[in-house]
Amino acid sequence: MIETWYGVVSFLLIVYVVLDGRNFGVGMLHWLVARNPEERRQVVAAIGPLWSWHEVWLVAFGGTLLAAFPKLMASAFSGYYLALFLILWCLLLRGMALEVGGHIPDRMWQGFWDFVFVVSSFLLAVLFGAAGGNMARGVPLDADQNFSMAFFTDFGVRGNVGLLDWYTVSVALFAVVMLAAHGATYLTLKTDGPVHDRSESYAKWLWLIAVPFLLIISVETWFVRPNLSGHGFNNPFFWLGMIVIVVSGCLLFSGFLRKNEMRAFLGSTFLLAGMLATGAAAIFPVMLFSTLAPENSLTAYSVASGPGSLFMASLWWPVAFVLTGAYFIFISRRYYGKVSIKRDNQGFY
Amino acid sequence: MNSGLTDPAFWSRLQFAFTITYHYLFPQLTMGLAWFLVYWKWRALKTGEEKYNQAARFWAKIFGLNFAVGVVTGIPMEFQFGTNWADFSRYSGGVIGQTLAMEGMFAFFLESAFIGALIWGEKRLGPRAHFLAAIAVATGSWLSGYFILVTNAFMQHPVGYTVAPDGSLAIASVSAFLLNPWVIVQFAHNQTAAVVTGAFVITAVGAFYALRGLHPTQTQLYLRAGTLVGLIASLLVAFPTGDQQAKMVGDHQPVTLAAMEGKFVGGPMAGVALIGQPNVAKQRLDNPIEVPGALSFLAYGTFQSYVHGLNEYPQDTWPDNLELLYYAFHIMITLGTIFILLMGYATFEVWRGALPSNRWLLWVLMLAFPFPYIANTLGWMTAELGRQPWLIYGLFHTRDGYSKVVSNGDTIFTLIGFTGLYFVLGLLFLFLVGREISHGPDEEVVASRGEEPFL
Numbered sequence: 001m002i003e004t005w006y007g008v009v010s011f012l013l014i015v016y017v018v019l020d021g022r023n024f025g026v027g028m029l030h031w032l033v034a035r036n037p038e039e040r041r042q043v044v045a046a047i048g049p050l051w052s053w054h055e056v057w058l059v060a061f062g063g064t065l066l067a068a069f070p071k072l073m074a075s076a077f078s079g080y081y082l083a084l085f086l087i088l089w090c091l092l093l094r095g096m097a098l099e100v101g102g103h104i105p106d107r108m109w110q111g112f113w114d115f116v117f118v119v120s121s122f123l124l125a126v127l128f129g130a131a132g133g134n135m136a137r138g139v140p141l142d143a144d145q146n147f148s149m150a151f152f153t154d155f156g157v158r159g160n161v162g163l164l165d166w167y168t169v170s171v172a173l174f175a176v177v178m179l180a181a182h183g184a185t186y187l188t189l190k191t192d193g194p195v196h197d198r199s200e201s202y203a204k205w206l207w208l209i210a211v212p213f214l215l216i217i218s219v220e221t222w223f224v225r226p227n228l229s230g231h232g233f234n235n236p237f238f239w240l241g242m243i244v245i246v247v248s249g250c251l252l253f254s255g256f257l258r259k260n261e262m263r264a265f266l267g268s269t270f271l272l273a274g275m276l277a278t279g280a281a282a283i284f285p286v287m288l289f290s291t292l293a294p295e296n297s298l299t300a301y302s303v304a305s306g307p308g309s310l311f312m313a314s315l316w317w318p319v320a321f322v323l324t325g326a327y328f329i330f331i332s333r334r335y336y337g338k339v340s341i342k343r344d345n346q347g348f349y
Numbered sequence: 350m351n352s353g354l355t356d357p358a359f360w361s362r363l364q365f366a367f368t369i370t371y372h373y374l375f376p377q378l379t380m381g382l383a384w385f386l387v388y389w390k391w392r393a394l395k396t397g398e399e400k401y402n403q404a405a406r407f408w409a410k411i412f413g414l415n416f417a418v419g420v421v422t423g424i425p426m427e428f429q430f431g432t433n434w435a436d437f438s439r440y441s442g443g444v445i446g447q448t449l450a451m452e453g454m455f456a457f458f459l460e461s462a463f464i465g466a467l468i469w470g471e472k473r474l475g476p477r478a479h480f481l482a483a484i485a486v487a488t489g490s491w492l493s494g495y496f497i498l499v500t501n502a503f504m505q506h507p508v509g510y511t512v513a514p515d516g517s518l519a520i521a522s523v524s525a526f527l528l529n530p531w532v533i534v535q536f537a538h539n540q541t542a543a544v545v546t547g548a549f550v551i552t553a554v555g556a557f558y559a560l561r562g563l564h565p566t567q568t569q570l571y572l573r574a575g576t577l578v579g580l581i582a583s584l585l586v587a588f589p590t591g592d593q594q595a596k597m598v599g600d601h602q603p604v605t606l607a608a609m610e611g612k613f614v615g616g617p618m619a620g621v622a623l624i625g626q627p628n629v630a631k632q633r634l635d636n637p638i639e640v641p642g643a644l645s646f647l648a649y650g651t652f653q654s655y656v657h658g659l660n661e662y663p664q665d666t667w668p669d670n671l672e673l674l675y676y677a678f679h680i681m682i683t684l685g686t687i688f689i690l691l692m693g694y695a696t697f698e699v700w701r702g703a704l705p706s707n708r709w710l711l712w713v714l715m716l717a718f719p720f721p722y723i724a725n726t727l728g729w730m731t732a733e734l735g736r737q738p739w740l741i742y743g744l745f746h747t748r749d750g751y752s753k754v755v756s757n758g759d760t761i762f763t764l765i766g767f768t769g770l771y772f773v774l775g776l777l778f779l780f781l782v783g784r785e786i787s788h789g790p791d792e793e794v795v796a797s798r799g800e801e802p803f804l
């Protein structure tokens with residue numbers, strides 16, 4: 001039961017990162033791939049009004065985490081306090097930039113919101129990347145399951161760590177490259193004309209950096225948490241994630257080679273998802289590792305709700321999920337296809 | 350102690366109160382407008398008259414702006430359970446997390462999937478599917494409200510739970526939890542109050558256009574629908590829903606009822622104060638003018654019913670901000686009464702065809718729209734201040750719920766951040782809504798935005 005809920009919570013977060021991560025990537029590349037106001041509207045239209053639908057996955061993740069693993073949410077969110085609010089504020093600014101940026105056909109207005117969009121997307125990639133690095137490295141949990149972390153201490157990865165150290169900063173940089181590559185791949189699929197061509201060349205370069213970067217991060221992680229691989233090797237989902245990574249890597253590569261944009265995009269999506277899933281499987285059952293003393297770590301078994309609550313959630317959650325799938329089909333059918341300047345520059349987006 | 354400036358619980362309470370109050374300005378309008386949109390889309394489908402589509406199109410744009418601000422201000426609410434109220438989350442997450450997760454999974458996915466279709470998809474979907482999109486959005490927004498209110502109802506009147514071996518709460522009965530008698534009444538009261546806000550806003554825009562002589566067909570539509578629905582909803586907010594809500598408080602939180610009414614001394618024939626300022630130090634109402642027996646009758650059914658006084662309870666079980674609670678409750682009631690009178694008069698004027706020439710009344714209706722927002726806010730303040738000093742009534746104290754690891758400095762910093770961001774957000778929102786209103790509903794058959802964007 002607890003294992004299943006660990007899977008569900010991981011799944012929700014992974015879907016969120018895959019969906020909204022590409023928006024962060026699009027945002028970071030916004031000024032690079034779009035050189036005039038029309039092209040910038042085209043890029044924003046590629047995300048369209050779907051950003052709020054993507055953010056619902058984060059809301060669903062937060063609620064499900066509270067229901068299934070309340071003690072984890074309590075320890076982690078209060079410990080990451082300032083970092084988490086920075087994320088929330090950036091999400092707020094990013095949402096407003098997308099929502100109101102196209103409302104007024106005026107260059108100053110749109111230029112300002114484009115700026116907000118770029119900066120908040122970049123910060124979100126950095127912050128989520130650093131958060132991921134913190135999950136892998138661990139936090140200074142004390143015996144009361146609490147921690148409170150400075151932004152930085154001595155930039156080391158053991159003992160009394162800060163939010164930023166050499167490892168989490170490198171993961172944050174990796175997240176920037178990876179999400180930019182993912183966003184560029186999405187734009188390649190979703191746009192035409194000059195934006196498409198520029199996105200395609202950025203995507204190729206970014207993936208060429210991202211793949212070796214992934215290997216570096218893996219080696220670093222092995223150094224920071226030496227016993228992780230031991231956990232992971234015994235977990236079938238770890239190997240499943242590995243297979244997904246390899247297969248989607250091939251899809252991505254052949255997608256670019258054969259100019260099959262949908263294939264490349266699916267490869268990019270599943271590569272990101274596979275990476276996160278492998279990570280989630282590798283750390284299980286530890287959900288939050290203590291850098292002070294391993295016995296302070298929070299495991300899925302120690303932070304889960306009682307069986308009654310988990311059982312109740314198991315009754316309604318599948319129903320809700322099927323409905324969500326139905327809306328997803330509705331949405332993706334409606335927004336299928338490329339956005340182009342000619343058709344789209346008269347609307348809000 | 351509880352409101353001392355060095356008390357961490359105070360700052361976390363202030364931040365939650367500020368962010369939730371601000372957030373709820375937006376969903377109350379979307380929930381209030383949602384069924385107006387459904388109604389106009391339905392009329393358009395049945396009669397084929399274009400004016401109904403124009404009305405739906407115009408209000409869908411206002412709805413969309415509200416929805417967007419509601420989304421971005423709503424996400425911090427859920428996360429604050431973990432950031433600022435960690436010990437509360439540890440204790441009750443297994444219960445309240447259920448409904449917060451349900452809100453996301455059942456309601457919010459539905460609403461956000463169809464909102465784009467409602468605002469931009471009219472041509473692509475066709476009239477029938479567009480009507481269904483309006484229903485989906487309305488259902489999503491009201492379901493959202495229901496799940497959040499189940500969460501709140503559990504905090505007001507915990508039912509269907511059991512205490513797990515580790516001392517935290519777990520669900521014992523799903524049906525008891527989701528069909529808490531408290532939530533049935535609270536949902537009815539809260540949703541009709543949201544409709545009052547929607548009706549007042551629609552009426553105010555109608556009155557503005559009427560005074561300017563703009564968009565005559567649309568003006569008539571807004572004024573007729575706004576005033577009639579406003580009257581019905583204002584009546585329903587007071588009776589039976591508000592009445593039942595007060596009885597519920599009287600039955601389950603008698604000390605709260607005493608505090609709301611400033612009843613320091615209990616007894617039969619308890620009155621409702623029309624005028625009177627609570628004086629906690631001297632434990633009395635100053636210069637009270639009361640309707641004798643009214644509170645006994647309203648809360649418990651007869652004039653002779655005994656109403657408990659605050660003096661029957663230890664002072665540390667009283668709501669800790671009694672004065673604010675008292676005024677919040679009394680101003681809400683006063684505003685609610687004024688809404689009934691104002692909308693009653695306006696409906697009468699519409700009925701006899703005199704509203705367009707009654708410029709005084711149009712001015713009042715135009716300027717009245719902020720007051721339902723105030724009344725809604727005061728109603729929530731009554732509920733939440735009345736629940737104090739408990740986070741979960743009778744089970745868990747507010748002073749035990751905050752995050753012990755978060756320093757006052759951190760909370761003050763984020764509170765300042767929210768204040769600044771929300772101020773700018775508010776200006777932006779008013780500017781954009783004002784722009785839509787001054788642009789007005791499109792008079793031509795097809796929206797002037799040209800070809801519908803291909804998203």
